[in-house]
Amino acid sequence: MKATPKILAAGGALAAVLVGGLALYGTGSNLGNLAASGPCAEAAPVAARLAPLARGDVAAFDASAPPKPAPAVAFKGPDGAPTDLASLRGKLLLVNLWATWCAPCKAEMPALDRLQAELGGDSFQVVAINVETRNLDKPPAWFKANGIAHLTYYGDPEGKVLPVIQSAVGSTGLPTTMLIDAKGCTLGVMKGPAEWSSEDGKRLIRAALAKSS
Template sequence: MPGRLTSFVYGAALIAALGAGLALYGTGSTGGNGNTRAEPCAGSEATRARLAPLARGEVAAMQVLDAAKPAPALSFKDAQGAEVSLADLRGRTLLVNLWATWCAPCKAEMPALDRLQGALGGADFAVVAINVDTRNLDKPLAWLKENGIARLAYYADPGGRVLPAIQRDTGSTGLPTTLLIDPKGCEIGVMKGPAEWSSGDAERLIRAALGPAS
């Protein structure tokens, strides 16, 4: 009987210890101070909610995500050939557009993207147009100059890393593809295909992304 009692006491103590361990570590949702850990993009929900009813008209193809998520880690080059990452540009709302000189719809929407940058670009917003040509690398910049695209900063990915990363992230198989990213680096929307980015519909969408008073 004493042996059975000892076994029972030991078993009860083990169960209690396991329960305490699960309470502390089982869910992985609390920190050392007992506070619930927020999802990295939980604070982007209000922005996402503002955008959903504005994906219409000229920007009806904008897919506002069901839940914001961290934008993919992208690295590319600026006009001087210096390495730039998407994280380096954090702090502003970004419209990240992938384009190529061999893509007719891409070239058709570039003037509108340039006008959008002229209208809303600044400390709070930027169009980040990344060229994904991997051959004839002087052609994209020359094409922009020939067509009067002067407000957009020039970014390029001659190494061919950005396009497959975006394809994996969005499931898009063509160009142009455009991501809408908030100042925290959270992806809140995806456009697969071209849009009239200088339209009133597009401006209202971007202003909503910037904030309720924009």
């Protein structure tokens, strides 16, 4: 049976659509280029440098996703005044969500404190945000009682930070930790605790700061 002109025309149109689709979406590398063309494109090489360093004490650190802007969240500073992640931009941030009812959170807090003491400064800061909404005097008292002296106390008594960040990174528990570059792009996520002041942890942070390990 001979193909009619209508069938030929339809076939030609379908072929054009398929070719156009392949041109736009075709290969994995093209998808990668599209993913790396957004506001966090410059962070992609840094995240790629971090991925092989996720081992040992920070083996659960995940730098596999293309970097994207960190969630815009607001919380309280040590004096109770409002602040947010945007106000801390300009340095590498290790943003950690924790609570006193979370045993793994408390177990890793001394390591975060040591990390801040050793590497914290103009280029890097650990931002530990307490997510409790009741008994608000308990978390800062726990800081003091356990010798957490180098971390600035941040809290979210309104309970807004936890659901936003957990939704953004796909986490359902605590602690949840994000590594965010100086321009506000997420380089990677840790779901669960880690020995952040270990050599593995410091090597990861130094690599993100583009320092030699």
